[in-house]
Amino acid sequence: MVINLSGVMSSHQQAGKWMYILAWICGLGLMTFVFSDLLDRQSNPNRAPESVTLANQTEVRLKQNRAGHYVTAGTINGVPVEFLVDTGATDVAIPAHMQNKLGLQVQGSGLAQTANGVVRVSRTTLDSVTIGDIEVRNVRANLNPGMNDNQILLGMSVLTQLEFTQRGDWLILRTL
Secondary structure, three states: OOOOOOOOOOHHHHHHHHHHHHHHHHHHHHHHHHHHHHHHHHHOOEOOOOEEEEOOEEEEEEEOOOOOOOEEEEEEOOEEEEEEEOOOOOOEEEEHHHHHHHOOOOOOEEEEEEOOEEEEEEEEEEEEEEEOOEEEEEEEEEEEOOOOOOEEEEOHHHHOOEEEEEEOOEEEEEEO
16 A cells, blocks of 8 residues: 655644744744834933932933934823923923823913924923933923824923033933
């Protein structure tokens, strides 16, 4: 009796094939995780800004990212957020879709001149904004419906309450 098995895979061959596919999927997933973290660190090198206190002044140093921007982790009203320092923004500009997450109350509306033109924004006040150990209270802000990501523009309503200096690739924020 002769059995032709040329077109049939053995169960060991099938298991080996699936293990090979699973290994590739795991490898690609691991590479995605590693490179995603690397890209995130390049986008925001200040995910855990460190503070130094000298002579009653608190100082935070922010490293410039690859694009030449200063991005940092911080909080608004105790909620973790990501800031992009923007000296061209009059107030802190928050994507409108983050209003509930941050527990913000609308206190009026107005027009704001943005890079994308004039947009109607809602005005609000932030109880606190922190970066490292620096805290600024009662900060003017606006909720901008034209902002689609989760990055918040840290504008002059915070920066004028601090001393800030740029040296090379570093932005130094200091309490007054």
